[in-house]
Amino acid sequence: MRAAWAALLLVAAPAPAEEDLVSGLSQDIVQITSDYTGTDLIVFGAVEQPVENGVGDVVVVVRGPDAAMTVRRKDRLAGIWINDARARFVLPSFYFVASTRPLRQIAAEETLARYELGLSRLHADPLASDGDPAPFVAALVRAEARSGLYRQNPAGVEMLGATLFRVRVPVPAAVPRGSYNVEVYLFRDGNVVSAQSTPLYVDQTGFERRLYDFAHSRPLYYGVATVLLAVFLGWASTLFFRRRE
Amino acid sequence: MEIYLPIAQMSVHWLIVLAMGFGVGFLSGIFGIGGGFLLTPLLIFYGIPPGVAVATTASQVSGVTFSGALAHWRRRTLDLKMGAVMLAGGLVGTAVGVHLFAVLRRMGQSEFSVSASYVILLGSVGGIMLNESIRAWRAARAGRPAAGRRPGQHNWIHGLPFKTRFRQSRLYISAVPPVALGFVVGVLSAIMGVGGAFLMVPVMVYLLKMPTNVVVGTSMFQVLFVTSAAVILHAVDNYTVDIVLAAILILGGVFGVQYGVRFAAKLRGEQIRFLLALLILAVAACLFVEMVARPADLYSVVAGTP
Numbered sequence: 001m002r003a004a005w006a007a008l009l010l011v012a013a014p015a016p017a018e019e020d021l022v023s024g025l026s027q028d029i030v031q032i033t034s035d036y037t038g039t040d041l042i043v044f045g046a047v048e049q050p051v052e053n054g055v056g057d058v059v060v061v062v063r064g065p066d067a068a069m070t071v072r073r074k075d076r077l078a079g080i081w082i083n084d085a086r087a088r089f090v091l092p093s094f095y096f097v098a099s100t101r102p103l104r105q106i107a108a109e110e111t112l113a114r115y116e117l118g119l120s121r122l123h124a125d126p127l128a129s130d131g132d133p134a135p136f137v138a139a140l141v142r143a144e145a146r147s148g149l150y151r152q153n154p155a156g157v158e159m160l161g162a163t164l165f166r167v168r169v170p171v172p173a174a175v176p177r178g179s180y181n182v183e184v185y186l187f188r189d190g191n192v193v194s195a196q197s198t199p200l201y202v203d204q205t206g207f208e209r210r211l212y213d214f215a216h217s218r219p220l221y222y223g224v225a226t227v228l229l230a231v232f233l234g235w236a237s238t239l240f241f242r243r244r245e
Numbered sequence: 246m247e248i249y250l251p252i253a254q255m256s257v258h259w260l261i262v263l264a265m266g267f268g269v270g271f272l273s274g275i276f277g278i279g280g281g282f283l284l285t286p287l288l289i290f291y292g293i294p295p296g297v298a299v300a301t302t303a304s305q306v307s308g309v310t311f312s313g314a315l316a317h318w319r320r321r322t323l324d325l326k327m328g329a330v331m332l333a334g335g336l337v338g339t340a341v342g343v344h345l346f347a348v349l350r351r352m353g354q355s356e357f358s359v360s361a362s363y364v365i366l367l368g369s370v371g372g373i374m375l376n377e378s379i380r381a382w383r384a385a386r387a388g389r390p391a392a393g394r395r396p397g398q399h400n401w402i403h404g405l406p407f408k409t410r411f412r413q414s415r416l417y418i419s420a421v422p423p424v425a426l427g428f429v430v431g432v433l434s435a436i437m438g439v440g441g442a443f444l445m446v447p448v449m450v451y452l453l454k455m456p457t458n459v460v461v462g463t464s465m466f467q468v469l470f471v472t473s474a475a476v477i478l479h480a481v482d483n484y485t486v487d488i489v490l491a492a493i494l495i496l497g498g499v500f501g502v503q504y505g506v507r508f509a510a511k512l513r514g515e516q517i518r519f520l521l522a523l524l525i526l527a528v529a530a531c532l533f534v535e536m537v538a539r540p541a542d543l544y545s546v547v548a549g550t551p
Contacts, residue, residue, distance in 0.1 A: 073543050074544075074545070081539065204251060208249060208489075211488060215252060215486070219480045222480050223476055226304045226488050230307040230491065234315065234499050241503045
């Protein structure tokens with residue numbers, strides 16, 4: 001098994017790595033087809049030159065494309081709950097972080113915050129906010145974690161022997177399209193000693209892709225086509241029923 | 246089997262979606278309502294983004310109402326003239342409603358005003374219908390003539406100008422009330438995002454005194470055009486129409502509506518009105534509870550939209 005991983009590394013990770021960290025992805029493009037229900041992405045790699053007191057800690061982060069998110073808060077007014085306050089900010093549409101140990105044991109809070117490691121340390125750029133944006137950001141992180149788009153796994157980096165590691169990244173069905181970034185950090189004594197970044201693309205292919213392009217490039221025709229489809233199916237069903245009568 | 250939706254960007258189980266389309270289509274066939282006020286919440290509950298749910302529901306309603314209107318046309322229970330007159334008012338009303346909605350949105354209370362107008366309208370319309378249909382039902386059971394439709398009776402509507410003969414509805418009334426009704430429904434449907442048939446059906450029955458079975462086919466005819474326009478507007482303005490989701494919903498819906506039309510033929514007018522009243526009141530009650538109950542999460546997320 002170890003030999004197989006090592007062999008895979010030699011072929012799949014030609015990217016120039018820093019001297020003591022090499023990593024690669026099981027696939028560098030995730031293709032969404034009509035039967036796509038989510039997939040697992042494997043990030044693997046090796047830490048070279050292990051020092052005497054272990055290899056250090058590995059942290060793997062996958063970030064999706066940035067998106068503007070709106071969060072609204074309901075308040076009670078005369079017995080009725082209505083949307084009262086809102087905040088808008090930019091955050092990644094997908095975020096996954098895995099590490100060999102809980103992050104807080106790996107580095108100091110300010111180091112983790114600088115690299116935005118951990119769901120509580122995501123840096124949201126507020127575009128607009130009614131009051132303090134912090135509770136809105138926290139609510140967004142909760143919602144995204146529920147839908148599987150944000151995930152934190154403090155034991156997600158699996159060590160295969162002394163120097164090889166592997167991380168399984170679950171990519172849910174509702175994953176947004178776009179260009180992603182896979183970052184691998186090597187920590188020693190609370191500091192980043194090596195880091196590597198690899199792009200990853202998530203895109204629709206085939207029929208889905210053509211429909212999506214059609215809807216965005218010729219929206220009027222697309223709308224008319226949808227209505228015609230509706231009318232055709234309605235008409236076809238009456239034919240079907242008339243024949244049976 | 247799961248199927249991926251290119252616009253909603255998520256995968257759904259096609260059998261569940263097909264069943265939703267069928268169920269709502271069946272109700273549409275019975276009551277002559279588009280079913281938008283039922284399907285949109287169902288889809289949102291299933292996890293479809295609200296924008297996509299609203300726009301795609303409109304396309305399902307188009308397919309279902311075309312199928313239903315055709316079935317009624319063949320059964321001669323569609324008053325084409327009445328439908329066209331109402332549609333003229335409806336298209337003007339929709340344009341006015343779109344503008345009004347933009348004003349409400351600028352004031353920041355569009356969502357609340359939508360919910361509130363739903364509860365008030367559905368509640369009062371449902372209550373009136375329930376009351377009337379129960380009385381008519383009792384009268385029919387006691388062997389007395391139904392009190393609902395008295396052709397000889399005149400009300401204020403008969404004093405209006407532009408009298409027109411609506412052969413299919415067996416009516417000779419002014420064209421003003423149908424145009425006005427179409428206009429009001431057009432305004433409301435633009436604001437509330439539905440076809441508006443649930444409002445139109447009771448007015449046609451009680452105010453215009455059209456026969457219930459003709460009302461169903463005629464309202465479907467009007468809703469077909471209103472929702473088709475909505476689909477195209479949503480596709481152009483918001484890119485939120487998912488044609489794959491629409492195809493599955495329509496497929497379920499058009500078969501549902503055919504069974505619904507056949508089922509409705511076995512029911513009497515007051516029975517149909519009684520059941521529709523219950524349905525409308527149930528939706529109004531759900532919306533009311535939603536407005537006053539403390540939400541599970543006070544915060545709601547709208548990703549990637551302005």
